[in-house]
Amino acid sequence: MTISLLPRSFRARLVGAGLIVGAVVLGLLFITNLLLIERYLDHQTNARTEASHDPLTQVFNRRAFETHLQAVLGDSATHPVVVLYIDLDQFKAVNDSCGHAAGDELLVGIAQRLSARVGRRFLARLGGDEFGVVLTGVDETHGAGLAAEIIAEVRGTPFIWEGRSYRVGASIGVASSKAAGLSPKALMIAADTACFGAKELGRNRVRLFDPNEEYFRQRDEDLRAISHIDEALAAGRFVLFQQRLMPLSEGLPAHAEVLLRVRNAEGGIEPPGAFIRAAERYNLMGYIDRWVVEACCRQLAAWQAQDTAPVVGRLAINVSGASLSDERFPDFVASTIRDNGVDPERLCFEITESCAIASLEAALGFIDRMRKMGASVALDDFGSGLSSFAYLKRFEVDYLKIDGLFVSHLDRDPADRATVAAMVTLARANGLRTVAEFVSSAAILEACEGLGIDYAQGFHCHRPEPLAALVPAEAC
Template sequence: PVRSLAVVEDVTLRRRAERELEREHERLRNLIEGTNAGTWEWNVQTDEVIVNPRWAAILGWSVEELGAVTNQFRADIAHPDELPHTRTLLRQHFAGRSGAYVAEVRLRHREGHWIWVEDRGRLITRTADGRPEWVFGVHFDITERKRRDEALSRLSIELADQHELMRVTLKSIGDAVITTDASGMVSWLNPVAERMTGWLSSEALGRPLLQVFHIINEETREPAPDPVAACMAEGRIVGLAQQTVLISRDNTEYGIQDSAAPILNAQGEMLGVVLVFHDVSEQRRLSGEMTYRATHDALTGLVNRAEFETRMLRTLRHAQENDSRHALMYIDLDQFKLVNDACGHAIGDQLLQQVSKLLAEAVRTRDTLARLGGDEFAIILEHCTMDQASRVAQKICDRMDDFRFIHEDRRFRIGTSIGLVPVDKRWASTSAIQQAADTSCYAAKEAGRNRVHAWFDTDAAMRARSHEIQWTSRIESSLDGDGFELFAQRIQCLTGQAKGIHAEVLLRMRNADGTLVQPGSFLPAAERFHLISRVDRWVLSRSVNWLRNLRAPDRIESLSVNLSGQSVGDRAFHAWAYALFAEVGVSVCSRLCLEITETAAVTNLADAAVFIGQVRAAGVKVSLDDFGAGASSFGYLKALPVDYLKIDGQYIRNLVSDPLDDAAVRCFADVARLMGLKTVAEFVDNTDVLNRLQAIGVDYAQGYLLHRPEPIAGLIEAEANSVA
């Protein structure tokens, strides 16, 4: 019989498990695809590799194009630099020394370039005898990340290099650098800052800035404003206050300058402050020295005229704005020239230094004591009434009256004349105050010297000299605008026929209406207000130019130009005159004669002798004018190498009727002949006087009898007419 055997097995559970496993695989695939990872499964024993489409796409292939993949293929496309390392990592993992195999490797792309992948795998199964079998893993394309990492690495290296460069630079530069954090605590000092503050960077770390950076105001010695606090408060670069001084840990002081700047991040948040400063002690010392020299007299150390003018203006403004009261003194030494001429300029300088100390002892430290020039001084007494100022002025007079200047075996009484003026809101300008003080000082001299003359609104001396003050502006205008004109008066030769014209240059001022002003009206003001040397320069330069431009220069044998006593004693004028004579040459200088009064020559004997010697060396002749007018001595002629003696007119006017004048003129003429000098008589107004001068043997005569002054151009025209 036919039999059948049937076996029935219930596989429900197995089928259910297979479906569950399939669903799990599906979820795993979805998860892997969601991570954009390439997967690989490697059978170590057969070398077979199963990959998913993403794994192939990362390398530029499709699964179909790749076909069967082996581990040898993976080795072939791996970068040779990483291949030994990856094999080592796999062996370590297979040996159980790592939980997973993880490596970053380069694989060759289908197009030939290298890509970076992160390769992760884990041994899943082993063979029955324990050998590695299946390894599952994933690939992630990390090429972009690697590029970013490399860029960041390069940037990091660059930043590190820059940081090192900055650190070395900050250590090497000459400026001191301190950095703080956002709370103002010190975070770093460079070596210069360490040296100047006396703090090491490690010691200063975390300390408040002002404990390390101790700064004060140089003048007040009060703490200086904190630049870091100001920088943080304002969020901008802040400069240090002027005159800031850094006091180091050992109390060494440094004058410093510079600034504090905020350190901000990319979002503009304050991270801290960098303080940069440098030592300006030497520059500040030199600047202070230059300022001192510019504002102080080199000889006495007192304030000079320029600084005095500045302080005078400041004092007047204070008086006008605050109705305050001050006082000004002008001080002139009475016998300074006597010492200067008798003992020399070096000794005169010693006298000025001693007087400066004496004056300084008589005033307060807050007052301004200035040397205006020569032997003239001024004192500004701030917040001082006229009564108080009068007592100070009289004290100075008394001290100077008791003072004796001693040089070798000689004793000199000096004395002072002081002009005292109130400084209050009544004055419109400092020049008006100074003119009043100058006039008051002059009034003190005229009243007998060594006294104080206090100015008042009704001052008679002020009214008496007001016309001189008014002349100063007219003189200034004439100098600047050619308001002066040169006239000339002939000088006649009495001993024969002269080779050419002899004449004296005279000065006139032209009024706006065309009329002429005689020199007696304006020259006293020019002398009084120290404008006479400028007038002398004007006259001498134009006289020289007139001579130089003559078509027939031989027509002029001698042209005399008067010089004032101030010019004779002014070394700056001497230098200017020497330069002028050197420029025009001997052809002009030989026809020029400088007339210097006997009084001016004797008063400035040493300067006059040097000046006369040097101008004569240039070919210029010199005439001693008004000879006999002062307490003259023929002994002075030995020290003054002149060419002419011009006898003062007081001996000429009454020459015929006064035997004493006649005897004096004969004496002057005899001495002149003995010394080889020519004589000139001035103020010759009548024929009898002229005849008597010829009989005595005077060489030249000058006066209205012979020629009335006329414009200088008329000299040549008159000479030409007389020849015709």
């Protein structure tokens, strides 16, 4: 039994005080937990917002757009879906001339005006200066009407930066699930394609996707071609062929031009054909050029390791305008040659006259870099430009490949003969070797010899063959 020496009243007050302290502590713990829960919920909300919203403009981002589009397309049988693909016109000019801060402010302002215009409809920034809107339960006509309102809204208010006024517009592509299908990817590609078509028509306009229109049929073929290119690059289905050049004078070294072919799904070999045009249009030629350079260097290195000599001393590789304009391409070529231990003198790089003139400074730099390294350079399709003769003095190349347009009737067209004769005279004066392309008959070959052309190339001389055919069978 415990006996307390404290008075009963004091003990009562002490117990009461303890209860009060306990209540206060419990209250503080409760409030703390509430604050922690609130902070956690805020964090979760912010995390969801960051995952679904563009941090700059605060509208939805591309991921949220695609997720929403997938969801609404599930009901599109009863509620048609229309996508608006919006690409700002003249945004790059503002961003480049005024800086990224101006570009960001412009995008924020555009997003706010778009939000006000589209109301409760789903708006997202798809990337860069591109936005998208999803409409449900309406047709293309309604979508085109809203698109026209958006263009008027964007163009209606100039962008002011540091006291200067800039006018920005918009090109908009409109595609419906009825026309493009129920795949989110297909619907977005269709709207994007229509947007590109609007830009090609002059910008600041609306274009509706119509799968039966020739423009969109061609674009669909291009997209299939691009897919073909991606698959060929990934699966290693590109194959190198070559076409030998015939020397027309004794003592001239033998050369061959490298050609690209594709192995199809059945194992057959196809020329690149239409998909090269698509590759040029969609900036994929740079990837193809790099693949060809690497493959050629690997093959030359393999022959060297096997102590096998091909029947030609030099391989000519075509360089596209995209690679010519790529300031990193010369370094790539140099490092690839070095890494494979290839003699640069065994390579020649062909650039077309039109590409060289279009990217004059880049072409001059590329030519200088390759020749200093020990490689040769050929100016292809010479004569196709309006100022061929005027530019020739600036291009310090080794070979002049005469455009087949002047060669194909050389045996019977006096004007072509006179033009080619002038080209040959000019080439000799500049210390260049000449190559006649499209030599398809004995009569044309004889005319080339009579004009003093150094090399002939065409089906009459040599047909395209696999690159391996350059090594004699007994050497394999």
